[in-house]
Amino acid sequence: MAVELYFFQPLGTNSGRVFLALLEKGVPFLERELDGLAFAHLRPEYLAINPRGQVPTLVHDGRALTEGAPICEYIDEAFGGPPLRPAALDERWNMRRWCRYLDVDLGRALMMIHWNRIVPAFVGARSREEVQSIIARVPDLDRRRAWRRAYLQETTPEELAESRRRIEAGSKRIEQALARTPWLAGRTFSLADIDLLSFYAFLAKWSPESVNARATPRTMDWIGRMEERPAVCELRVRSRVPPRPPILERAAAAARG
Amino acid sequence: MLDLFHAEPTGDSARVLIVLEEKALEFHGHYVDVLAFEQYRPPLVELAPGAEIPVLIRDGVASTGASAVCELLEEAFPERPLMPTGARERWCVRVWQKHVDDLVASAVTELAWQAYGKRSLPPPARAELEASLERIVPAEERPRWLAALAGYGEEQLARAHARVEETVVKVEAALAGSEWLAGPMFSLADVAVFAYFNYLPALGSARLSESEAPRALAWLRAIAERPAVRTALARGRAADPFTTATPAPEQIRWG
Numbered sequence: 001m002a003v004e005l006y007f008f009q010p011l012g013t014n015s016g017r018v019f020l021a022l023l024e025k026g027v028p029f030l031e032r033e034l035d036g037l038a039f040a041h042l043r044p045e046y047l048a049i050n051p052r053g054q055v056p057t058l059v060h061d062g063r064a065l066t067e068g069a070p071i072c073e074y075i076d077e078a079f080g081g082p083p084l085r086p087a088a089l090d091e092r093w094n095m096r097r098w099c100r101y102l103d104v105d106l107g108r109a110l111m112m113i114h115w116n117r118i119v120p121a122f123v124g125a126r127s128r129e130e131v132q133s134i135i136a137r138v139p140d141l142d143r144r145r146a147w148r149r150a151y152l153q154e155t156t157p158e159e160l161a162e163s164r165r166r167i168e169a170g171s172k173r174i175e176q177a178l179a180r181t182p183w184l185a186g187r188t189f190s191l192a193d194i195d196l197l198s199f200y201a202f203l204a205k206w207s208p209e210s211v212n213a214r215a216t217p218r219t220m221d222w223i224g225r226m227e228e229r230p231a232v233c234e235l236r237v238r239s240r241v242p243p244r245p246p247i248l249e250r251a252a253a254a255a256r257g
Numbered sequence: 258m259l260d261l262f263h264a265e266p267t268g269d270s271a272r273v274l275i276v277l278e279e280k281a282l283e284f285h286g287h288y289v290d291v292l293a294f295e296q297y298r299p300p301l302v303e304l305a306p307g308a309e310i311p312v313l314i315r316d317g318v319a320s321t322g323a324s325a326v327c328e329l330l331e332e333a334f335p336e337r338p339l340m341p342t343g344a345r346e347r348w349c350v351r352v353w354q355k356h357v358d359d360l361v362a363s364a365v366t367e368l369a370w371q372a373y374g375k376r377s378l379p380p381p382a383r384a385e386l387e388a389s390l391e392r393i394v395p396a397e398e399r400p401r402w403l404a405a406l407a408g409y410g411e412e413q414l415a416r417a418h419a420r421v422e423e424t425v426v427k428v429e430a431a432l433a434g435s436e437w438l439a440g441p442m443f444s445l446a447d448v449a450v451f452a453y454f455n456y457l458p459a460l461g462s463a464r465l466s467e468s469e470a471p472r473a474l475a476w477l478r479a480i481a482e483r484p485a486v487r488t489a490l491a492r493g494r495a496a497d498p499f500t501t502a503t504p505a506p507e508q509i510r511w512g
Contacts, residue, residue: 065345067352089332140512141420143512144512
């Protein structure tokens with residue numbers, strides 16, 4: 001039966017991980033691209049399948065599934081293809097801990113900085129009244145608050161500094177994990193690596209000093225191995241924009257030798 | 258061999274205790290007095306450097322994070338299952354667990370701390386805790402303690418109430434379609450939501466009433482009466498653990 005994925009172009013962190021999980025698993029799917037700049041995710045027809053107005057949504061056999069991390073485990077359980085979760089139970093626990101950490105700690109620190117930088121330009125030439133009426137339609141109260149704070153540039157310097165601290169700490173934590181094992185959660189490639197890939201473009205963009213050959217050589221090696229994977233190459237081709245950040249270009253070139 | 262370091266059997270500690278009891282697993286329980294900062298001292302500070310409670314020790318390996326620990330127990334001990342077999346139902350359980358981790362845990366704990374914090378931490382204990390905060394608590398954990406000691410602001414508590422009421426509506430809607438939250442079987446989803454929702458009858462929730470949420474109330478009572486749940490909830494020091502509270506976990510920092 002048909003599989004459809006609703007996502008943003010360019011691929012964001014939550015859309016990107018589900019997109020990549022489907023490609024790694026070899027599941028054919030229809031791309032349902034939403035125009036984020038036009039706030040297509042707040043239109044009634046999308047809210048009917050995802051009441052929180054968030055991406056991604058996976059539709060399988062006509063029924064919608066939401067929430068990135070649970071969707072990724074669903075993809076691993078519902079479809080054939082190579083497993084995306086380790087067989088060893090301790091590694092599987094570790095994978096889930098990494099996915100959660102990337103989602104709610106490191107991911108949100110990156111998101112806070114990213115949104116505060118891009119939202120004022122993102123809304124374009126719309127009037128303040130128009131933007132505020134769009135924001136008022138965001139269903140989730142915390143997400144609505146984040147939009148409003150980024151648009152009005154209300155985030156405090158202390159909050160942004162705390163996010164930068166978490167990004168630096170996160171980069172070190174990732175490097176330490178990859179010094180112990182070849183993949184983030186252990187000896188096997190897993191959903192934790194898939195999640196980290198979607199964050200890496202943002203880490204490299206907003207904190208290049210935290211991720212480089214000198215500070216994080218294991219991470220650079222991991223990026224090189226990830227960028228060689230056929231599914232990741234396919235993701236890069238299909239996502240078209242943004243172009244691969246320079247750090248990923250260099251890592252990929254190094255991996256090709 | 259299983260060991261569990263747990264606090265009063267509410268919230269995340271209750272979730273793992275209930276799963277252990279539902280699966281009739283033998284384990285050694287170790288009570289952790291969070292308000293005495295035991296999570297920042299040996300042996301816990303070495304076992305779980307993030308100071309998260311509860312901590313499961315399985316064959317000498319420590320695991321934290323209630324959702325991940327519950328799934329680990331399910332995978333290690335599949336008898337007396339608490340996860341459905343269908344992929345869609347399993348997805349549903351994980352969405353409930355995530356909703357609890359993301360929103361319900363902080364919202365309910367903030368309201369519980371506001372109601373019971375003073376009782377849980379009488380003035381002499383509070384003065385002692387304040388005096389030792391800088392010495393014992395890692396710098397990145399201190400803002401969470403200072404916020405709780407100062408008392409949560411009106412805006413934060415209003416948000417917590419809104420999240421709770423929204424979740425009551427979700428629970429009531431889910432129970433209109435099936436006996437349990439994720440389908441016909443009692444699962445980790447019910448355990449996760451119950452472990453926080455059991456605070457609500459005493460704390461007060463506008464929507465958790467016989468007229469607006471009869472199914473949710475009946476569901477809550479049915480879980481509280483399960484023998485395994487009763488055993489789990491008796492593992493604390495307080496006569497009623499749901500009249501005690503500790504500072505809330507951090508809210509997600511960016512929506």
